[in-house]
Amino acid sequence: MSFSKWIGASIGWSVGGPIGAIVGLALGSIVDAMTNGNGGPLLGQSEPKRTRQGRYSSRPTKAPKQTQSGDFEVSLLILASIVIKADGNQDQRELDFVRQQFTNMYGKDRANNAFRLFKSISKQNISTRQVCMQIRSMMDHASRLQLLHFLFGIAKADGHVTEDEVRQIYTISGYLSISSRDFESIKAMFYNSTDSAYKILEITKDATVDEIKAAYRKMAKKYHPDRVAHLGEEHQKGAEEKFRRVQEAYEKLQKEKRF
Structure with missing residues (x-):
């Protein structure tokens, strides 16, 4: 072109x-x-x-x-x-x-x-x-x-x-x-600190299992690649990384909390 x-x-x-x-x-x-x-x-x-x-x-x-x-x-x-x-x-x-x-x-x-x-x-x-x-x-x-x-x-x-x-x-x-919460969530995706998973899911360390599950559903919906489908396939691929980090954060807390 x-x-x-x-x-x-x-x-x-x-x-x-x-x-x-x-x-x-x-x-x-x-x-x-x-x-x-x-x-x-x-x-x-x-x-x-x-x-x-x-x-x-x-x-x-x-x-x-x-x-x-x-x-x-x-x-x-x-x-x-x-x-x-x-x-x-x-x-x-x-x-x-x-x-x-x-x-x-x-x-x-x-x-x-x-x-x-x-x-x-x-x-x-x-x-x-x-x-x-x-x-x-x-x-x-x-x-x-x-x-x-x-x-x-x-x-x-x-x-x-x-x-x-x-x-x-x-x-x-x-x-x-x-929002500051969304800013900290995305920022945490680029840091490997002990509380990164909590920040990515926008919850505190004292969150209950039910709160963690609810936060995961909320963030998975917010960062789902389909939310930017109108930008074209090329940008959906970029959004997949955010979605993957949300999944990784949830899996980390699953192991940590044993649920």
């Missing part, structure tokens, strides 16, 4: 608002780099549309019923660029993680296009609040949880999650209206 076809595929609300402005600026940079010696676009490429003031339009579009795969993909690219810069250092392992995750989800060609846009987005100064406000208003809760899970994966790619990265992801989760 060509870059121009990829960026126009399956994108709905993300063409407007602050996200649309960020993508437009990134596309402008990419198109400029791809132009020929005469200053015109290469064959098959076209300039992103600009307003009269020369700025990319950020006019919001009508919200679709559900977030499309392309909207999720673009949101992921922007938030990933924010997290990677949180500790003041773009570690190559984190960049490799982003590329590998996109390759696993989308295949090599689509991943290459996404990573090209990602590198251009990473050079911008982005308002975390404005981006998250747009995502919160347009994206369902299950998809926002999936975004958070991916961001922790990026932060952990270099072997550990720094305090700066945790603070940045926590800030993002707050703007996305993700």
